[in-house]
Amino acid sequence: MIIEICLIIDYFLVIVSCILVFYFHCIFIFCIPDFNLMLKNLKISFFLAYKSIVRGNKGTLSLTVLIMTLAFVNLIFISSIFMGIVVSMNEGAIENEFSNIVIEPGVDENYIKQVANMQSLIDSTPGVMGSAAHYVAGAIENFDENKDGKDIKSTSRPIKSINPENERRVTKIHENMVAGEYLQKSDRDKIILGREISGGYEASLEEGMSIGVDVGDEIEVIFGNGVKRDYEVKGIFSTKNIGADQMIFITEKEMESVLGTHNMASEILVKIEQTGQEDKYIKEFRRIGITEEDIKPWTEYMGMVASVMGSFNMISAILGIIGAIVAGITIFIVIYVSVVNRRRQIGILKAIGMKEKIIINSYILQALFYAILGISLGMIIVFVLLVPYFLNNPLNFPMGWVSLAVTQNNLIISSVSLFVAALIGGFIPSWQGAKQSILDAIWGN
């Protein structure tokens, strides 16, 4: 609800700016029937604005532009950090947990059948980077550190099977091994697990949730069908995605020997080239004959994370609105003070017969110049300094490495906010000054 309100406010700002632009357009075009006169007036406004900027106090100009620049950077920075957290969580989920699309068995089916054929169909679809079939089996994992039957640490987490070669094309678990090694296709008595299961490696869950194993330790797994196997921990991974870091993997061959299955899967993850195009590919998969299975995009698996991201989006939107208002007021005050200090000049211009419209427009042009320069410098700071810096030095958040995610929407809203603030900041005081009597303006009453 709050996000919607914030979005409404954002759009309101855009609409206000459009109305103001339309208003000034009307001043220039419709209120002046003579096009040449309009151009002449605009030329004089430009002349006055240009001279004022070029020959005015350089310190004041620099300070005004600096404030504009910082206000813009502030607007972009805060919302981009929050957006960066959201992006990091999304990327974490896609790269390590769900990939882009998840195919599950149809209604009343335990497994997807004829998986090899299905994967072949999927992999041959243009734009698909790879697919990975998993078996998922319920299991209890026990670790008897001293091998004396006492103090056995136990957890109950489902185990997934992978074909390591296929998996490398779909997830990035193999790039996030913090101890030991990734599985190989031929491994049978090896297991890899996330840091939240192993414990250590800066795991974020409480200690009681893990079983305290390290590479080389042996754990006993009791599968849901009663099969009991011992596995040596071959590797531990840390993706910083809390869901992925609670996963346990064995090889596909090993799982098939446990379950007594072949060429089947509990789920197939599909990686596509362009995130965001999932629906298009789901339709394509349906078209090529995958009709019985349940096919969902990654977003449907986000669950609690989605609500966390919703909260971040909300905070980001609220901070964006507050930032825009604060920046707007700051800019308004800066330009207001600047124009108020020039009221005497407004009086002089009126005394020599200059029209109010030309005077007001010259101050608006100056304010817009400050805004455009501030926004431009702000963009340079954001894209030349901040974004590359945070890409090279991402912030270490519990949910992953976070860098700035500057969205087009954010850029547009921030720019429009500053533009509107500058328009209002230039218009109101110059309008007041122009409406003031000539003598009051000259004498500063």
Place this chain on the structure above:
Amino acid sequence: MIEVKNLTRTYEGRVPTQALKGVSFEVEAGEFLAIMGRSGCGKSTLLHQLGLLDTPTSGEVTIDNENVLELLDREQAEFRLKRLGYVFQEYALLPELTVLEAVYLPLMIQGTEKKEYIEKAVEMLEKVGLKDRLNHLPAELSGGEQQRVAIARAIVNTPKILFADEPCANLDSESSQDVLELFCELNKKTGQTIIMVTHEKEDREYVERVIWMKDGLIEREE
């Protein structure tokens, strides 16, 4: 040329002040007139009403048979631009405009071609003896020079009437003499009507007629 009838101006406030209490007089075209009197007698207020810088409480001001008080704001601006020139006591120059720019600005507003307005401005500055100061900013000029720039700006579009509000008040005696001689020259050579407010009795020798004011009324004429 100028006809003033029963002009009053009351400044509203906690205690309303009646600065003009019903002033009537006429000014012929080409006249050089001084309005004199003690400080606070209403002479500047009268000049402001005539120059359309302020709005009187009541009365009529007719310039060339046109009741200028009935004009709309934008029409008054147009009238000021094309037919009136104004020289303030404190120069009133824009700090960001050079001498040349300050002088050609009224012509630019009128829509004169660039070549023409630059030529005219240079010619006018030559007339006031500032041809070698074209690209100087006001801050780089003396008080007398700034006032001469203000005069050049006021007369560049050849207004019919030039108003001057104590133009020599901030100038030394030599600069004051220069400015007054310039006014005389303009009046004689171009037949420009000049109405000047001053409290310096010595200025009388430059003008053709003096209106003496006292307590918001015309006391006498010389």
